[in-house]
Amino acid sequence: MIATSHPLSSSAGLAVLAEGGNAVDAAICACAVQCVTDTHMTGIGGDCFVLYAPARGKVRALNGSGMAPAAATPDALRARGVTELTQTSPHSVTIPGAISAWCLLHGEYGTLPLDRLFAPAIRYAEEGFPVTARVARDWASNGDSLQPGDHAARLFLPDGHAPHAGAVMRQPLLGARLREIAARGAAAFYTGETAAKMSRYLQDLGGLHSEQDFHDSMSVARWEDPISAFYRGHEVLECGPNGQGLAALMILRILEGFDMGPDIPQADRIHLLAEATKLAYHHRDALIADPAHCEGLAEQLLSDQVIEALRARVDPAHAGQPALWTEPEHKDTIYLCVVDAEGNAISFINSIFHAFGSTRLDPETGVLFHSRGSSFRLDPAHPNAIGPGKRPMHTIIPGMLRDNGRVTMPFGVMGGHYQAAGHAAFLSAVLDRGLDPQAAMEETRTFAFDGELQVEPGLPDEVRRDLEQRGHRLATASGPLGGAQAIHIDPGTGILTGASDSRKDGMAAGF
Template sequence: MRDFQFPGRSPVRATEAIAATSHPISTLAAIEMLRAGGNAMDAAICAAAVQGVVEPQSTGIGGDCFVLYCPAGQANILAFNGSGRAPAKATIDWYLDKGFSELPKQGPHSVTVPGAIDAWCRLLEDHGSKDLAEVLAPAIHYAENGYVVHDRVAFDWAEPETDLSADEHAARIFLPGGKAPRAGDVHSQPELAATLRAIARHGRAAFYEGAIADDMASRLKELGGLHTLEDFAATRGDYVVPVSTSYGGYDIHQMPPNNQGLTALLMLNVLSGFKLDGLDPNGAERLHLEIEAGRLAYQDRDRFISDQDHVSVPVEQLLSRDYADRLRAEIDPERAMKHLPKLKLPGSDTVYITVVDRDRNAVSFINSTYYSFGSGIVGPKTGVVLQNRGSSFRLEPAHPNAIAPGKRPMHTIMPGMATKNGRVVMPFGVMGGAYQPFGHVHLLSNMLDFGMDPQAALDAPRVFYNDGAVEAERSVPAEAIEGLRRRGHRITAPHHPLGGGQAVVIDWEKGTLTGASDPRKDGMALGY
């Protein structure tokens, strides 16, 4: 139990249903959808649509999504890959012949075709109970009538002002008066409202064919992109088989490659060989072991993870116990490893949503446009912010993640699910671009090794190894910082808080739900 004399909040507890998102308006929309008779899938898609309006820097219909879903709380997990693909003309030779050494972080060549709307429509048709018009109605309302900009949203919005000002259409919509809105300002997106209304009336085809698709494809072509209307029309997501491992008596499930979820499972396998539960959860010894396991796992992430439709990824070998033993043997509990290459891992903006309903349908749902405001390109007539997922591709012909026509890039956004004895125990997710595998492991270890409730586990101090140094939040104790330095780590301060996150724990014996939402974002968990 937390000390009520210190800042913080308790987890949310309920019996019927809980929704947890990174924005209060989104959480409320999900709860209202549930109380109107919708199920967890209806509520999650409703919340994602709202967040595409009220957190425009983080997500939107011009991005991608991944979903793990447990109908009736059973462990037969359905996984949906809603990530988009490179244009059919995007050959590696085209880029090399034009003198590119890497894919740009923004601009038309960073854009993959958005997969979110296809995913929403497929999932709603297969697993929802409400129609698309009802599910999108709250998002349409806020886009048309305005919404109040929340504090973390304003903090994130201010940073990419220069990037937004480079695109006249982005600047017109997202820099009213030439500046990013501040906390407490009211902002609206009428072009996006009209786009959402067309999708609500005509479904998936309204986005991938006709005027909306033409607006996006024409703008990309105008800027030098390779995208065509045929690329948009061909977009389809896929049901896939999750990848899994066991940790602390629970089965942990992630999306398969092209998703980076495998990275978290690698970390868990390595850490399972250490006795963590007797350590200080915020101490140097525990944090050091987590850092070193992460460095090893991220090295393999960047070596192997790619689109399995194009490249064979050795998933079974990477998740084997023998492989975990070999990696673990490289870790010295008293010294930082010196032989690993220095990885530069970009952060990004994402929204994670989890909903569990009265029937214990459990949804783990993540949606993103990657960097803040994605590619920086906005459809002139549609108001759609286009993602920059293509920037994750490599321009090294022999690399598994090399760009190719119709290929999906290595993808950072990753929903998580924990099960035990054939039933779901916790849908969960941690945001933050490349930080996400590390965040998943830190959350799970906080709960399974140290007995924290989900809110305390999300609140806890965080570190992350990036670009040759350990980024340590200000909440990390001074003695832990000194202990990490003694082990050879260089310590830096992150510019942003490390990630965000949500989780819902299902107690089948008591018939209760316990929800949590990360204080690093504006959001909240609500239940009834």
């Protein structure tokens, strides 16, 4: 079974499974398709995180986040007059880590060759793909972020406007890059002519990137041990810092001290989630950074002493002071998961950060660069300060559930800042109230963000009034809060139950 947020991605991955490919093969194939068909959300110019659970072996975390250029320091940027790392600044572009991660993952666990896995994506890039409804909506909503007259605007806004649902789009240069990577692996992206062109393009924009930075990043992806915490007797696994999976575990641990069951009023559950979210995200923003700059942080923040102290700050009747939010808002990511016939399970997420990433598209290579470096701080005293070879704090987080040592559900929730809170809300619905994964995804979402409690349309008026009386300042979300995918593995029968969020165009499919 495979679950993705795009139908062409799901069908491509399912075809790989049908011809005997494994979960890794299907995930790489599906993600490559979305790098073409969901181009405003993800791409080869972005980053990737993975949780992989072999049928026989321990769960492994793959950190495929890219590094800042060797010349990037707060002092160097201030000398250039940079006071803020904005979405479109060349300094928001860290060296992309996705291709390094894909190739490392494939080299250790893939069974089908890359040219087979990339074939659907190459076909869609060169021959064209139809724009789906949700993609068209996002494209239209975010097209104004593209720079008029820039290369990305010329490609993604044909005739000056976003393509409508059903329009056919092509990205032949992206197809050429995928062909090169299929033939030569990560070296095709990080060395040689392609790397020289990409570094030259970023330098022309004023960036500090060098060709050597790309060479050094060919092996940037690395295997790590996942971090975990128990919730209602189930083990939740996340990737560790520099991702925000730690925040998701903190929220769950705080919530475990409260009744979140089916007999508790909806307003109570929403309020408790909001308060736990504020506490966890405050620590996320202040402390999560490159793993080398926050060693031991997960153990410290998940300790009983810290969690009990945070839990004691939650007032069930009143909203607390909101955390100070200073991170840029970012929403654009794709998540997918796969379970194969052997029982291998993968939780896979790939992102370019903002809509259309940095909006900077190299006209010679067709690579659209992400904007992940805008998460960095310019304060040299902050653990997440930009620095040579550093990885910025990341919001993209794959998740996995395990019972008695056996994986029972790879899952993920897209949506930038919302992801950690979304993981907690989704798992609470499944584990506290017994909802099946699809029903848990379909629930009306809320999110405590930037001093407001964002709510999707559909929340009953009496619940809204209750939350306002507790001191929450409600704001109707401007669009759907995130999207989700999950595959539940029945531990007794092995039967798979897939779920795909209706907020996206995707689907779960199996055989």
